[in-house]
Amino acid sequence: MKVLIKNGRVVDPASGRDERGDIAIAAGRIVAIGRVAADFTPNRTLDASGLVVAPGLVDLAARLREPGHEHEGMLESEMAAAMAGGVTSLVCPPDTDPPLDEPGLVEMLKFRARNLNQARLYPLGALTRELKGEALTEMAELTEAGCVGFSQAEAAVRDTLVLQRALAYASTFGYAVWLRPNDPWLGNGVAAKGPLATRMGLSGVPAIAETIALATLFELVRDTKARVHLCRLSSAAGVALVRAAKAEGLPVSCDVSVNNLHLIDVDIGYFNAAMRVTPPLRQQRDRDALRAGLADGTIDALVSDHTPVDEDAKNLPFAEAEPGATGLELLLSLALKWGADSGLSLAQTLATVTQRPVAVLGESLGSLGSSTGRLVEGGVADLCLFDPAAHWTVTPAALRSQGKHTPFAGYELPGRVIATLVGGHVAYEAQRG
Numbered sequence: 399m400k401v402l403i404k405n406g407r408v409v410d411p412a413s414g415r416d417e418r419g420d421i422a423i424a425a426g427r428i429v430a431i432g433r434v435a436a437d438f439t440p441n442r443t444l445d446a447s448g449l450v451v452a453p454g455l456v457d458l459a460a461r462l463r464e465p466g467h468e469h470e471g472m473l474e475s476e477m478a479a480a481m482a483g484g485v486t487s488l489v490c491p492p493d494t495d496p497p498l499d500e501p502g503l504v505e506m507l508k509f510r511a512r513n514l515n516q517a518r519l520y521p522l523g524a525l526t527r528e529l530k531g532e533a534l535t536e537m538a539e540l541t542e543a544g545c546v547g548f549s550q551a552e553a554a555v556r557d558t559l560v561l562q563r564a565l566a567y568a569s570t571f572g573y574a575v576w577l578r579p580n581d582p583w584l585g586n587g588v589a590a591k592g593p594l595a596t597r598m599g600l601s602g603v604p605a606i607a608e609t610i611a612l613a614t615l616f617e618l619v620r621d622t623k624a625r626v627h628l629c630r631l632s633s634a635a636g637v638a639l640v641r642a643a644k645a646e647g648l649p650v651s652c653d654v655s656v657n658n659l660h661l662i663d664v665d666i667g668y669f670n671a672a673m674r675v676t677p678p679l680r681q682q683r684d685r686d687a688l689r690a691g692l693a694d695g696t697i698d699a700l701v702s703d704h705t706p707v708d709e710d711a712k713n714l715p716f717a718e719a720e721p722g723a724t725g726l727e728l729l730l731s732l733a734l735k736w737g738a739d740s741g742l743s744l745a746q747t748l749a750t751v752t753q754r755p756v757a758v759l760g761e762s763l764g765s766l767g768s769s770t771g772r773l774v775e776g777g778v779a780d781l782c783l784f785d786p787a788a789h790w791t792v793t794p795a796a797l798r799s800q801g802k803h804t805p806f807a808g809y810e811l812p813g814r815v816i817a818t819l820v821g822g823h824v825a826y827e828a829q830r831g
Contacts (some may be wrong), residue, residue, distance in 0.1 A: 402434065410772055410774075412772035457704070457726065460489065461706070461722075471800040478516070479797065481517065482798045484782030484815040487517060492521065492524040492525075505543050516820060526560065531550065548576065549576040552578065579615060579636065584606060590603055590663050628651070630677055633684045653758070655725075656728060656732040660732060661673065663679045663680060670805075692736070699758055700750040708801070709802075779819055785816055
C-alpha cells in the first residue's frame, strides 16, 4: 500500500522540521518528506491542506482494562479511542486482573493488540508477584515477552528492603522501574489535603505523601543507580525535588497527567465524582508548578492516564467512586490547550507527547526507537493528521472509549484529529468540516 499525504504542515519536534510539504509512504515506512518523486504512484492520496501532519502520539499511561476488567474497557474499544486521539504508541500499567506478572499474560495481550492492527502496545510488567510488594517477578522473562519496564501501578512496595533489591536487580540488567511516588500510609485519602477537603469532609492526601516517597526513591537511586521513571507528579514540592534530582544527575524521568495539568481541587464542585482521579487534584499553585515544569523540561512527558470506569463504579458518592477518567481521545487537545496557554510553539507542545515520551522509553523500544515519535525517511509511518483550527466539545456519549466518564465533559477544546496512520495503514479517518 502506497499513501501520499499532500499539502500538509509537517511538524516534527525531534528534527525541528516545520514546513509545508508532502509525505510519501510505502510498505509501512516513510520514503520521502517534503518533495516526493514524480514517479511515486500512490494507491491512496490524503489531502492535508489546512492540517498539521505530526508523528503519532506516544502515551506513557493508558489502561486498556484487559484482562479482567472487560466490563470497563476492552482492547477493541480502547484501541479505537487511541486511534481517534491520534495515539499510535501506548504504555499500559500491569494492574490488570490477573496482573502482568507472567510472560504468558504479556504475550497474550501483545498478540491481541497486534491482531487489531492499531496502536502499538508496550506493556509494563509487574515489579512484584501479584503486585503484593513481596517477591520479585522474573524480570528477564517478562522483558523477553515484551515488557518495556516494571511497575507497581497503584500498589506500593511498603517494604523498602524489597524495593531496594528490586531496584538493584533492575539496575544490574538495565531495566527501568516505573513508580508513582506516594507514601502508602499518608496517601490513602480521596482528595488533596487542604481547606476544600476539610470543608467537604473528604479524607486528604497531603503533598508530603509524594515528597516523602520521592526522597526515599532518590536515596535508593543513589544507592542502586537504577533508572526510575516517576509516574504522574502532582505537587509543586514534588516538581522542585525532581528538578534538584535531575540537576544532581540522577537517572530519573517523570510525567504528569492531563487531569493535574489542567484541573485543581475546587473543580470537584459539589462532589462531582468525575473529578475523582489519582493522584488527586491539588491546589492552583501545584497546577502552576506542574505546567511550568512540563514547559521547562523538568517533567518529561504529558500522559492521558486513561482509566475507563463503568457507570456502576463511578455513579457513587465521591469518596466511594472508583478513581479514573477516560483520556486517550483528549490527550492531543489538552496538550494544545496547555501549549497555547503557556505561549509555546506547536513543536514545543507536540514534543511532550511525541519526542520526549520516546526518550523516556529509550532502548526498550528496540528497532522502533529510531523512528517512533518522529518523522524520518526510512522510519515507520506512524502519523497523526489534525486540524489545529478546529474546536470540538467533549461529549461523553460520543467518545469511542467504553469509559464515558471524563472531568472535561462539556469543555470546548482545540485541535481535532482527522486521520491516524499506523505502519502506513489508515487506521482512523474522520469527516472534515
